[in-house]
Amino acid sequence: MNKLNLSLSLMFFTHxxxxxxxxASASSLLVYSLIGVCAILLVWALFxxxxxxxxxxxxxxxxxxxxxxxxxxxxxxxxxxxxxxxxASEGSFHNLRKGYDIKLEGSAKGPVSDAAVTRFGINPKDxxxxxxxxxxxxxxxxxxxxxxxxxxxxxxxxxxxxxxxSGEVVEVRRGEKRSIAEIVxxxxxxxxxxxxxxxxxxxxxxxxxxxxxxxxxxxxxxxERPFDxxxxxxxVPVNIFVSTFDTAPMAPDNNMFVAGNEEAWxxxxxxxxxxxxxxVHLGLDARGGAAPAxxxxxxxxxxxxxxxxxxxAGNVGVQIHHTAPIKGHDKVWTLNVQEVITIGKLFLTxxxxxxxxxxxxxxxxxxxxxxxxxxxxxxGELIKNNTKxxxxxxxxxxxxxxxxxxxxxxxxxxDDQVTVLKEGNxxxxxxxxxxxxxxxxxxxxxxxYGKDFAFEANTNTHGEKRALVVSGQYESVLPMDIYxxxxxxxxxxxxxxxxxxxxxxxxxxxxxxxxxxxxTSKNPVQAIVRQGLDTLQEQx
Amino acid sequence: xxxxxxxxxxxxxxxKSPFLHTAYDAFFTFAFSPNxxxxxxxHIKDGMDLKRLMVTVVIAMQLCxxxxxxxxxxxxxxxxxxxxxxLEGFHLKLAFGLIKLLPIFVVAHVVGLGIxxxxxxxxxxxVEEGFLVTGALIPLIMPPDIPLWILTLSIFFAVIIGKxxxxxxxxxxxxIALLSRVFIFFAYxxxxxxxxxxxxxxxxxxxxxxxxxxxxxxxxxxxLFDWMGLAKFDPATHVVDGFTGxxxxxxGYEGGWEKVTSVYSESQMIWGTIPGSIGETSKVLIxxxxxMLIFTRVASWRIMAGMLVGLIGTSWLLNAIGSTxxxxxxxxxxxxxxxxxxxxxxxxxxPVTAATTDRxxxxxxxxxxxxxxxxxxxxxxxxxxxxxxxxxxxxxAPTIDYFVLESNIKKRLSRA
Numbered sequence: 001m002n003k004l005n006l007s008l009s010l011m012f013f014t015h016x017x018x019x020x021x022x023x024a025s026a027s028s029l030l031v032y033s034l035i036g037v038c039a040i041l042l043v044w045a046l047f048x049x050x051x052x053x054x055x056x057x058x059x060x061x062x063x064x065x066x067x068x069x070x071x072x073x074x075x076x077x078x079x080x081x082x083x084x085x086x087x088a089s090e091g092s093f094h095n096l097r098k099g100y101d102i103k104l105e106g107s108a109k110g111p112v113s114d115a116a117v118t119r120f121g122i123n124p125k126d127x128x129x130x131x132x133x134x135x136x137x138x139x140x141x142x143x144x145x146x147x148x149x150x151x152x153x154x155x156x157x158x159x160x161x162x163x164x165x166s167g168e169v170v171e172v173r174r175g176e177k178r179s180i181a182e183i184v185x186x187x188x189x190x191x192x193x194x195x196x197x198x199x200x201x202x203x204x205x206x207x208x209x210x211x212x213x214x215x216x217x218x219x220x221x222x223x224e225r226p227f228d229x230x231x232x233x234x235x236v237p238v239n240i241f242v243s244t245f246d247t248a249p250m251a252p253d254n255n256m257f258v259a260g261n262e263e264a265w266x267x268x269x270x271x272x273x274x275x276x277x278x279x280v281h282l283g284l285d286a287r288g289g290a291a292p293a294x295x296x297x298x299x300x301x302x303x304x305x306x307x308x309x310x311x312x313a314g315n316v317g318v319q320i321h322h323t324a325p326i327k328g329h330d331k332v333w334t335l336n337v338q339e340v341i342t343i344g345k346l347f348l349t350x351x352x353x354x355x356x357x358x359x360x361x362x363x364x365x366x367x368x369x370x371x372x373x374x375x376x377x378x379x380g381e382l383i384k385n386n387t388k389x390x391x392x393x394x395x396x397x398x399x400x401x402x403x404x405x406x407x408x409x410x411x412x413x414x415d416d417q418v419t420v421l422k423e424g425n426x427x428x429x430x431x432x433x434x435x436x437x438x439x440x441x442x443x444x445x446x447x448x449y450g451k452d453f454a455f456e457a458n459t460n461t462h463g464e465k466r467a468l469v470v471s472g473q474y475e476s477v478l479p480m481d482i483y484x485x486x487x488x489x490x491x492x493x494x495x496x497x498x499x500x501x502x503x504x505x506x507x508x509x510x511x512x513x514x515x516x517x518x519x520t521s522k523n524p525v526q527a528i529v530r531q532g533l534d535t536l537q538e539q540x
Numbered sequence: 541x542x543x544x545x546x547x548x549x550x551x552x553x554x555x556k557s558p559f560l561h562t563a564y565d566a567f568f569t570f571a572f573s574p575n576x577x578x579x580x581x582x583h584i585k586d587g588m589d590l591k592r593l594m595v596t597v598v599i600a601m602q603l604c605x606x607x608x609x610x611x612x613x614x615x616x617x618x619x620x621x622x623x624x625x626x627l628e629g630f631h632l633k634l635a636f637g638l639i640k641l642l643p644i645f646v647v648a649h650v651v652g653l654g655i656x657x658x659x660x661x662x663x664x665x666x667v668e669e670g671f672l673v674t675g676a677l678i679p680l681i682m683p684p685d686i687p688l689w690i691l692t693l694s695i696f697f698a699v700i701i702g703k704x705x706x707x708x709x710x711x712x713x714x715x716i717a718l719l720s721r722v723f724i725f726f727a728y729x730x731x732x733x734x735x736x737x738x739x740x741x742x743x744x745x746x747x748x749x750x751x752x753x754x755x756x757x758x759x760x761x762x763x764l765f766d767w768m769g770l771a772k773f774d775p776a777t778h779v780v781d782g783f784t785g786x787x788x789x790x791x792g793y794e795g796g797w798e799k800v801t802s803v804y805s806e807s808q809m810i811w812g813t814i815p816g817s818i819g820e821t822s823k824v825l826i827x828x829x830x831x832m833l834i835f836t837r838v839a840s841w842r843i844m845a846g847m848l849v850g851l852i853g854t855s856w857l858l859n860a861i862g863s864t865x866x867x868x869x870x871x872x873x874x875x876x877x878x879x880x881x882x883x884x885x886x887x888x889x890x891p892v893t894a895a896t897t898d899r900x901x902x903x904x905x906x907x908x909x910x911x912x913x914x915x916x917x918x919x920x921x922x923x924x925x926x927x928x929x930x931x932x933x934x935x936x937a938p939t940i941d942y943f944v945l946e947s948n949i950k951k952r953l954s955r956a
Contacts, residue, residue: 519586
């Protein structure tokens with residue numbers, strides 16, 4: 001910045017000199033005004049220098065914890081950025097500009113009703129890195145309680161994966177090469193829980209807590225970054241992050257999750273705080289609108305960070321990047337709100353309560369709504385008698401990074417949303433030239449129908465895959481200091497060193513999902529990023 | 541739908557005739573957006589695709605096309621001292637322009653798309669849309685009298701050596717349209733530089749030379765105009781005394797802004813009723829196209845703004861030195877002459893060959909602005925600098941990106 005100022009002022013000087021040398025013809029007013037501008041620029045440059053020195057000094061003593069809080073000159077953004085909402089008083093505030101909110105028709109509306117689901121399924125493939133054929137500890141016909149172990153990974157037998165409900169195991173589905181696809185449980189009407197003795201969290205040491213979590217089955221609720229895996233029991237994370245809002249299309253309102261579970265939520269946070277060498281960081285919604293639930297804003301023992309901006313501001317990866325970015329080979333853990341509540345409930349009651357509030361969304365549902373069920377609920381039963389029309393796609397999760405499933409499939413382990421949308425497998429006459437049906441787009445060439453218009457999107461690709469042509473497109477929807485397009489090229493070229501240097505380990509699929517959505521050349525950015533992460537993981 | 545059934549019925553067999561199938565596929569996907577659905581990644585996709593991107597650029601150029609076509613005719617008659625008012629002899633100027641432009645347009649597309657289809661069939665790919673823009677740009681940057689065989693050669697060179705050799709659309713290093721122009725510029729300089737080539741329809745621009753009319757003028761259109769009761773092409777049309785055909789840039793190099801304004805008024809230069817390459821003369825219409833590209837976010841405003849900054853900064857520097865009359869020309873005057881705006885709006889912003897990082901785009905733009913102006917002002921051999929400046933910076937764009945990425949990498953490392 002200062003260099004630019006300097007060169008600019010030099011340019012002005014030469015201009016003045018030339019004006020003076022050309023003699024009387026130069027208007028003196030012009031010369032004086034130019035000298036004035038020069039003087040201002042010079043002062044600005046001096047202040048800039050002083051400000052930079054101050055910043056370096058502050059950095060040295062670790063005063064500038066939130067970056068750019070110290071300096072003489074207020075940044076332009078301080079003048080123009082709207083101030084943080086009044087409820088966002090405590091903690092740091094981050095105003096993210098890049099990104100895009102895909103507004104779709106069919107968001108779920110409250111209140112939460114109970115879903116009548118009888119079958120639940122846990123899929124070992126939901127856990128990355130699990131051996132294809134884990135050791136299954138139940139058989140068809142076994143009666144189990146909620147919290148009873150179902151299977152474990154032969155490489156890591158200490159981590160138990162448990163049943164969310166009580167009932168009878170009715171099916172062990174096999175996938176390709178006899179891998180275990182799903183373990184299906186027919187649930188009792190009233191859930192019976194397996195009871196464990198809870199250690200006193202303030203007296204027990206870390207190992208005792210970890211062993212308790214491993215044995216009771218809440219350990220796999222923890223997601224470890226980079227790579228999105230269930231952590232090793234020996235890992236001590238640098239920080240733990242929980243995002244308390246979701247900005248994905250039609251995403252559920254997380255305030256629904258915590259209502260009635262305030263105590264368990266806080267307990268869960270307190271437990272997590274004992275597991276990390278750093279802190280538990282909470283990402284809070286500062287997009288304006290209503291203030292987040294009290295349980296979020298009044299949580300204690302955590303660092304709070306407020307985020308304002310379009311999707312993906314609610315993604316935990318983006319929040320990590322802006323609060324305490326992953327350095328080198330650090331490991332951090334991330335959890336969703338309902339997973340924290342499950343851990344909290346375990347420590348309150350000694351029972352594995354895998355209750356989930358799930359948003360049923362999509363324009364092709366007769367009644368998009370919130371339902372209360374449990375982990376791994378059957379998709380078909382969740383949306384029974386609720387769909388309109390045919391030729392539909394069922395997605396466990398949101399439209400950007402959810403998994404395609406069937407009515408016979410089950411809710412993903414971490415999912416809190418089911419999306420139903422139309423398959424777009426029809427030809428469209430001159431569809432590229434005259435996009436008559438409204439479709440969401442970041443492009444200025446496609447009508448946007450106003451800010452609050454909700455689109456009815458389908459699964460058509462709207463074009464064919466091409467070589468990358470457009471630049472700057474991915475960057476415009478990723479509010480991180482990362483060059484995703486160059487990263488993608490590095491991954492495709494299998495340049496290990498470069499993909500790591502460009503920040504691949506700060507990303508996961510959901511963070512680049514918008515890049516894939518906007519890509520004019522229709523490239524599979526999420527798959528490429530996962531391929532890169534797999535390569536990195538193999539090497540490390 | 542009946543139309544789609546018909547299309548499906550005539551689909552050629554892919555194995556028996558790959559070329560026919562490629563061509564069919566190109567036209568089919570042109571008529572119908574494909575019915576493919578997402579799988580594996582995001583379940584919905586943005587409505588934008590490469591076809592729409594390319595056609596937006598082509599649409600942004602259409603005003604230049606309309607004006608350029610008419611201006612070919614206008615310049616022809618101005619040289620003869622006839623119909624000096626811009627709208628006088630409207631039908632003659634339009635007919636003359638079309639006779640010149642259409643063959644160039646058709647040859648550019650037939651040759652370019654032919655190569656594109658051939659390579660697509662050979663590689664088993666779908667035809668990529670890149671040439672839609674290139675093919676539309678090439679006629680606009682050619683002089684109206686460009687021999688068609690030279691044009692054909694230049695497109696062969698540009699598309700095969702410049703694009704297919706690198707792997708097709710999205711992989712090329714240099715701007716294809718400029719590559720075809722630079723080929724002509726160095727291989728057949730007399731057809732694309734000097735004072736003689738910018739006014740069309742005369743063997744040479746000496747006083748008394750008769751207009752070079754052919755069957756289309758004297759028979760086809762004259763019969764048509766005769767029947768409609770309009771004025772006809774007159775074979776006795778000839779160049780009037782004192783007409784040189786020199787462009788503002790050539791005049792500027794000789795005697796600065798004074799010499800330029802002694803021949804052309806400022807409003808002539810801004811509206812574009814001056815000799816020049818077919819599409820680059822009208823500054824107003826180019827700005828309209830540029831605004832359209834910026835507004836739709838199809839082209840990078842950073843590159844355009846960077847070029848302006850580079851031009852203004854360098855012109856200040858040159859003004860400060862001011863040792864020749866051309867050096868004293870201010871930046872506003874520079875904007876009125878030559879093809880800076882056209883290069884800025886349509887050439888430098890080609891996303892494949894430009895820098896790809898936001899900061900890199902600024903540097904790329906500023907350097908083009910600076911180097912292009914230096915070539916324009918300092919070098920007598922090349923009357924205009926943007927073509928060479930853009931090609932030079934195309935070469936260095938990856939280097940610029942490299943340094944921008946390095947700084948990002950360093951920042952990340954310093955965190956650890």
